[in-house]
Structures are given as structure tokens and as C-alpha cells.
Amino acid sequence: MKKFLNKYFSSFAFFFKELKYKLFVIVVLSFSVGVLDGLGLAIFMPLLELVGNPDQVTDASRTPAHEFINTLGITITFTNVLFLMLVVFSFKGFMKFAASWYQVIVFQSFIKSLRLKMFLDFDQIKFKYFTSSDVGRIQNTFTLEVDRVSSASRVYLKGIESLVLISTYLVLAFLSNTEFTILVIIGSALTNFIYKYINKNTKKQSSVLVKRNSLYHGMVIQYVNLFKYLKVSGKIDVFAKKIKNQVFSVEKTNRKIGILNALSLSLREPLMIFILAAVMFIQVSILKGSLELILLSILFFYRALQYVLAFQTQYNKFLGLQGSLVNVQDFQKELVKHKETNGKHTFIPFNEAIVLRNVCFNYGSTSILSNINLTIQKNETIALVGESGSGKSTLINILCGLLPIDSGEFTIDQKNVSDLEKTSYQKNIGYITQEPIIFTDSLFNNVTFFEEKNDETLKKFYDAITKASLFDFLNQSNLKEDINLGNNGINLSGGQKQRISIARELYKNAEFLFMDEATSALDSETENFIQKNIEKIKGKKTLVVAAHRLSTIKEADRIIIMDNGSTHAVGTFNELLQTNPMFKKMIELQEI
Numbered sequence: 295m296k297k298f299l300n301k302y303f304s305s306f307a308f309f310f311k312e313l314k315y316k317l318f319v320i321v322v323l324s325f326s327v328g329v330l331d332g333l334g335l336a337i338f339m340p341l342l343e344l345v346g347n348p349d350q351v352t353d354a355s356r357t358p359a360h361e362f363i364n365t366l367g368i369t370i371t372f373t374n375v376l377f378l379m380l381v382v383f384s385f386k387g388f389m390k391f392a393a394s395w396y397q398v399i400v401f402q403s404f405i406k407s408l409r410l411k412m413f414l415d416f417d418q419i420k421f422k423y424f425t426s427s428d429v430g431r432i433q434n435t436f437t438l439e440v441d442r443v444s445s446a447s448r449v450y451l452k453g454i455e456s457l458v459l460i461s462t463y464l465v466l467a468f469l470s471n472t473e474f475t476i477l478v479i480i481g482s483a484l485t486n487f488i489y490k491y492i493n494k495n496t497k498k499q500s501s502v503l504v505k506r507n508s509l510y511h512g513m514v515i516q517y518v519n520l521f522k523y524l525k526v527s528g529k530i531d532v533f534a535k536k537i538k539n540q541v542f543s544v545e546k547t548n549r550k551i552g553i554l555n556a557l558s559l560s561l562r563e564p565l566m567i568f569i570l571a572a573v574m575f576i577q578v579s580i581l582k583g584s585l586e587l588i589l590l591s592i593l594f595f596y597r598a599l600q601y602v603l604a605f606q607t608q609y610n611k612f613l614g615l616q617g618s619l620v621n622v623q624d625f626q627k628e629l630v631k632h633k634e635t636n637g638k639h640t641f642i643p644f645n646e647a648i649v650l651r652n653v654c655f656n657y658g659s660t661s662i663l664s665n666i667n668l669t670i671q672k673n674e675t676i677a678l679v680g681e682s683g684s685g686k687s688t689l690i691n692i693l694c695g696l697l698p699i700d701s702g703e704f705t706i707d708q709k710n711v712s713d714l715e716k717t718s719y720q721k722n723i724g725y726i727t728q729e730p731i732i733f734t735d736s737l738f739n740n741v742t743f744f745e746e747k748n749d750e751t752l753k754k755f756y757d758a759i760t761k762a763s764l765f766d767f768l769n770q771s772n773l774k775e776d777i778n779l780g781n782n783g784i785n786l787s788g789g790q791k792q793r794i795s796i797a798r799e800l801y802k803n804a805e806f807l808f809m810d811e812a813t814s815a816l817d818s819e820t821e822n823f824i825q826k827n828i829e830k831i832k833g834k835k836t837l838v839v840a841a842h843r844l845s846t847i848k849e850a851d852r853i854i855i856m857d858n859g860s861t862h863a864v865g866t867f868n869e870l871l872q873t874n875p876m877f878k879k880m881i882e883l884q885e886i
Contacts, residue, residue, distance in 0.1 A: 305616065308623060309450060312407065316400045317454070323393035324455040328462030330386035335593045336466070337363070337379045397451055405444045408622075412436065415629035421696040422657075423632035430512020435625045438507055442618035449612045456605035463598035488561065489606045493613050496554045500617035503547045510540045519782075551614045558610040566599040635698075637713035641722060644805050644836065646707045647671045648693065653702035655688060662688050663859045666702070675828070675837040677847035679880065680856035686840035689856070690810050693838060695719055724799030724835075728811035730791035732783030737768065738775035741797045754801055761830075762797035763823055764790075789823075796827060807831065809839045844884055853877075 310317055368374050412435075464479070517524070517533060524530040653666040663685045670676050678686040691697045692704065695716050704711045711719070733740050738747060741758055745751050755775060759768055767790060771777040783791050799807060809828075825846040831837055832849060841847045848867045855862040855870065855877055863874045870877040 304623075305450065305612075305619060308619070309404075309447065312404055313400060316396075320393070320397060320400065320451060320454060321458050323389065323396060324458040325462055326389045327386060327393055328459040330382055330389060331459075331597065332463060332466040332594060334379055334382040334386060335597070337375060337382060338593070393455070397455075401444075401448055401451065404447055405440070408443065409440060412440070412622075412626065412629070415626065415633070418634050418636075419629055419632050420634045420698070421691070422698070423628075428508065428512065429515055430510075431508040431625075433515055434504075434508040434511040435622060438511070439504070439618045439621055439625075442615050443622050446612055446615035446619045449608050449615065453605055453608040453612060456601040456608060459601045460598050460605065463594045463601070467594035467598065488565075489558065489610065492554050492558050493610050496551060496610050497613040497616060499547055499550045499554070500614050501620075502617075503544070503551065503614075504617040504621045506540065506544045506547055510537070510544055513537045513540055555607070555611055555614060558607045561603075566596070566603055569599065634716065635712070636716050637711075638715060639709065639713050640715050641706075641719040644672055644707065644722070648836070649703070649705045649708075650692075651703040651705075653692070653699045653704060655692060655697060656700050661859060663692070666861060668854065668861065670836060670838065673833050673836055674852070675832045675850045676839070677850035677853045678838065678840040678856055679842075679844060679847070679853060679877070680862070684856035685859040686856050687810050688859075690808050690838060690840050693806075694723055694725060694808055722805035724802055724804035724807040726792070726795050726799060726807070726809045730783070730788075730795040732779055732786065732791050732794060734779070734781050734783075736773075736776045736778055737764075737794070740779060740794055741801050743798065743802075758797040758801035761800050761827075762793045764793050764797055767793075792824070796824070804835070806836045806838070809837070809841075811840055811842055844881060 363370055363375065363378065366378075368378060416432075416436075513533075513536060517537060521530075524533050648668075648670040650666050650668040653663060653668075654661070655663040666689065668676075678689060680686055688697065692699060695711060695714075698712070706714070706719075735744075738755060741755055742751055752775070759765055759775075768774055768777070779786060779794075783794070786794070809824075825848075828837065828839065828846060829849050832851075839847055839850065844867075847853060850867065852864055853867060853870055854864050855874065857876070862876065863870060865873065871881060
């Protein structure tokens, strides 16, 4: 059954998996509304008979409605029937509210669960998978696509409600007039030929829309991130034109879907009246049916046809959103498929050494690191140097637990890293990159990483600010630690950004500190500052520095020269200067 649903009713299987028994509660509530509405309409027939004679008691066997009223022990008078009808429709209104209220609760819970599940799954994906992912698609899926799935779920629940009500009214109509019911069902089935064409085209445009929205979001991310360069280079209008063209593409696809939805909606009432008129003509003129029973059936069928055409409209809307639902489902499967494997052992304080033995790492068929053998003792300062592409950053990413090795052995204190619970290890890592991470928030939140402001955190904050030489920057504004750093720190200099990054890691007081090309784009003053900080930290932290500027790593305990993904040479600054031609040439080029 599960395979059958997944193959032929994948959307239902998805919603059933998320909603479970709640889906059946929705069906029961909708059925109750339909039964009460049908009962109220049936009671309406005796009421019409009594309009001319309010006090007349009618034969209780003429219609099912008469029998129902008689069963309740109620005398069929105008007043009694009118009162009974008011009671039934009032109760129907209450059940309709209960059904709508429950759908709102279920719908909101479903969307909340979907968002949280996606974020939690995304937290656990492999970094290697992330590096090859389409950022535009990720952004689009987390924002617009989830909103569209939200709309799809709402439409889908409405569709289920329509189907339940259709079934209810058809049963009531069938009990009232079998011939009339069969003729109307045949007429309604013929309308599917019209809606089949509309639905097919809507589904096609929905898939196109997902792709165009993903491309648009990717362009917007680049536009915001590269705004400064685009502005200063005079190329902003060129890139803006690309986005403009994509906006037109998205709008064109949305317009097509909108027109198809409008066509579906506008055909509802004309088709409904045409079917009823044709069937009435056949029933009265050809089959010589009873007009009273036809009128009662018409009331049921008018309701049923409303929901038939409403269902077709809802289904067409759902097809317009189905592309987003498929995209989100595929995205969820990818997140599960590329989930990072995690060990069970919590990282304990570092005591001995990090050891890499014959470590290799590949991107696809391309070898990035090969046969890396390296031992880093506790509180040792190691520098990685070499040309761009030599493997320095990849090696640091492996040491940080971001990238899993393809072969070899990676241990910390003689325990395999793959057996460690990653987060407990990474919470002990301080990480500073060439491009400092600045959040669009206050200086305090950037340094403390959104910790609660109290006497203890403020003391730690000011201590980190002092060590990172940011006190002058702090005093530039009356807001002090609450000064906002702007959009990703856009108003800060490169040196200020880097100092804030350093302050954050000093505040964290991590066991390890990894610096990946942290000085390559800085001025001499900030470079000297970082060099002094490295000297202060030396012997107190386990420090690994991937450096382009060699002046910052003179005091490292050991320098490792990387070349084509391998360790070319190891030694102190002075040892390598005297014994290694490659290192000597690097020193000469930088005029150190």
C-alpha cells in the first residue's frame, strides 16, 4: 500500500506522512458539515409545501425529510419545520467553524514542522555536499518554495474537503432521485476533458516557475554580496539587467499560471448551470420525472456541482504549486542522503596530539591531498605555507572536522575523529578566515555570538575587545557595545572586520585556533597586530595558521611547506630559510 501511494498518489502520501490521523479528522468534520447541510436542504422541501397553509399537517410518508421529522416526534407545521431548519443550519455553522478552525491548527503545525525539519536536516549535511550545492536553490527552497508548499497544503486540504462534500451530496441526491443523479454525474464527468487541458498546462508551468525562481534567488544573493564591487566597477547596471530579465521570466510564468487559474475559476458557474439545465430538460421532458423530487435533487446537486467545480479549481491551483512541493520533497531527500555521519563520543579536553597518517582527500576524481603525515602537539603553533591550490585550506578544513578524509587515519588523543560527536569537537575550535564573518547586528552580539548581556558576559566582552585592540572603535559611538555594524559589516575596514573576528574567538576561549589566510588582504598595521596576537597565544593554544604573508609566522614552532597536496618540507623559519630553496624564494619575493 505504501509503495502504491508513493507511486500513484505521491502528494497524498507526503501529506499523510506529515499529518497522519489529522487528515481523517478533517475528513470526518467535512463529512459532518455535508450531512448537516443536506439535512437542512431536505427539510426545506416540506417548508415550501407549508408556505400556503402554515397550520396544515402534511402526509409524513411523501419524502425522506417527512420521515425524518416524523421520527423525531415533531408535528409537521410551518413553525416547527422552520425552527428545526434553523437548528440544523446553526449546528452546521458550528461544525463548519470547527472544521475550519481545526484546518488552521493543522496547517500551521504542518508548516512549522516542515520549516524546522528542513533547518535541522540542513544543519547536519556534509560540508563537502554544501560546497557543490546551488545556493540560489537553497535560498529559494527555504523561503519562497516553503511558502508555496504552505499554499499547496492549504489548497490540498480544501480539495479533500470538496471531495468529501461531493460524495456526501451525491449519496443524498442518489437517495432522493436515482435517475437524475446518474445523468448529472455523466454531465459532470464530461467537464473533465476541459479541465484536463488546463491542469496539464498548469503543471508544466509550475515546474518552469521553480527553476526560474531558483535562478532569480541565486542572482539576488550575488547582487547583494557583490554590491560594492558592482557599484565601484560601474557594472551594476549590467548585472541589474540580468536580474531584470529574470524578473520578467518569473512574471511571465506566473502570468501564465494565473490565466489558467482564472480560466478554471470562470468556467465553474456556466458549466454548472449548463449541466443542471440539460439534465432537468431530459428528466422532465423526456423521462417525465417528478418535479418535486427533481427540485430536491437539484438542491443537492447544486451543492455537489459547486464542490465538483471548486475541486477542479483547487486541483488546478495545486498543480500550479506542485512543482514547489516536488522541489521541497527532493530537497528533503537530498538532505537525508547527504547527512553527515556523526560519532557518539563527546570530545573531552585536548591533552596530547592531533595525528594525521597517510591522509588523502579527493574532490570527485581529483586528488587534493595525498599521503599527509602530520603530528600537532598540544599548544604547538603550526604554520602552513605554499602557493594557492597547494592544499592549505583543505587541510585546515579537515582539521576542523568540515571535510571527511577519503583514506588514512585522523586521530585526536589517539581517538579516531569519525568516532567523535562533531559539534562537541567544533565547539572547542576558534576559526578565522581571509574573509571575516560579520553579522548584521551589534558589536556585542558579533563578539559574544548573541549571548545574553549581563555583568559576566560584559566583562568577557570588554576583555576580548581590549585584547583585539578594538577599544578605540568601541568609543567612536555613544552606543558603545550596541553599535550596529551594518549589512555584513559593509562600513568597516578589512582590519576592523578581522579584529572583530579575532575578538569573537578570544571571547570563545577555544581549545584550538585555526587561521586560514587571515592576513592575506590586510594592511601592515593589522598584519602586525595579528602577528603579535599569534605570539601572545603561542604556547597557550593549539594554533594552526595557513599563511600567505610569511612575516606573520616567523615565531611558529614548525612551518610546513605544502606543494601539490603534499608536505614538501617541515622545519622552523630559520631552518627552512637555510635549507629549502622554495622557502627561500618565497621569502625573497615578499622582501622579508
